[in-house]
Amino acid sequence: MPTIQIGRAEIAYELRRSACVTERRITVTPGHVEVMALATDGDNDIASFLNRKREWLFNTMRDMERIEASRHAVPRFMTGSKIPYRGRKMPLTVQRTDAERIEIAYRNGFQVYLPVWAEDDTDRLVATEIKLWLKRRARRDVQAIAAAYGRRFDLIPRSIRMTELTGGWGSCGKDGNIVIDWHLIFAPRKVLEYVVVHELAHLRHRSHGPAFWQFLETLMPNYMGPMDWLGSNQSKISADFLN
Structure with a gap:
């Protein structure tokens, strides 16, 4: 696995190339750094990109370590x-x-109704049902946002x-198929809206140019605002507590 030296820190990363992406990016998750490069990138292109991102990568890794150290799992x-x-x-x-x-209901908090037969491993049952509920709610929100903007802007x-x-948090293929990460249900709704609208905009403009x-x-x-929030808080968006 390749590494990049930043000060005294040697950071290992997984390098991936894709013909589907239009710009390089770095994704940092607990214990893992992924560098997504263009299919046409050579070693010098990747090295130059990483050099420009050295400070950002170091700060992001430091913040990730701080968050992981202070995270309290349920x-x-x-x-x-x-x-x-x-x-x-x-509250639950x-x-x-x-x-x-x-059954699960939501009214200013999560209400979970457990049948009397559920006596063993109730943690797993509740976690599984909450995860399913969150995924359904994310799908419903995304469909509602896409429908509203689609009608208004013909997208x-x-x-x-x-x-x-x-x-990344979303993608829009050349064939017009959009994919959204369901974990955005943990972010403010405006952030989810931003990601959906960002991908809808790619139906009109494929690249991230000025247009x-x-x-x-x-x-x-x-x-x-939502874009900046996502850039600063993406490491906090996780379903680890459900595993």
């Missing part, structure tokens, strides 16, 4: 636990019910799919 999915949702940590209430299956993707991406950013500003004049 010890148990029980009444009083906190569940990240749309940029906030919302777990109640017993005579229903036949587990109709061929399809929209929710998944877990290893690099793209001008068009994005037409679609979402206040996009800079």
Whole structure:
């Protein structure tokens, strides 16, 4: 695995090349750094890109280590636990019910109704159901945002799919298929909206040239705020507490 030396720190990274991306990027997650390069990049292109990103990479790695050191995982999915949702940590209430299956409701917090038969490994049951609920809510939000902007600006993707991406938070293929990372349900809703609108803008402009950013500003004049939030907080967007 290649490495980059920044001061006394030697940072290992996974190098990937893709013909689908239009710009180079670095993705930092706990214990892993991925460098996405263009398919046409040579070693000098990649080295020059990394050299320009040295300070950003060092600061991001330092912030990641600080966040990981201070992160408190949910010890148990029980009444009083906190569940990240749309940029906030919302309270969880777990109640017993005579229903036949587990149910989840959301009213200023998560209410989980456990059937009486659920006696063993209730943590796993609650975690699984909350994860499914969050994925459905993310899909619903994305579809609503895309529909609203699509009607207003005539931007109709061929399809929209929710998944877990290893690099970036969304993509728009040449065929008009859009993919959004469901983990954005943990970010403020405006951040999710920004990512969806960003990918919709690629239906009109493929590259990140001046025309793209001008068009994005037409679609979402206040996009800079959510974009900056995502750049500063992307390492905090994680479903680790559900695993």
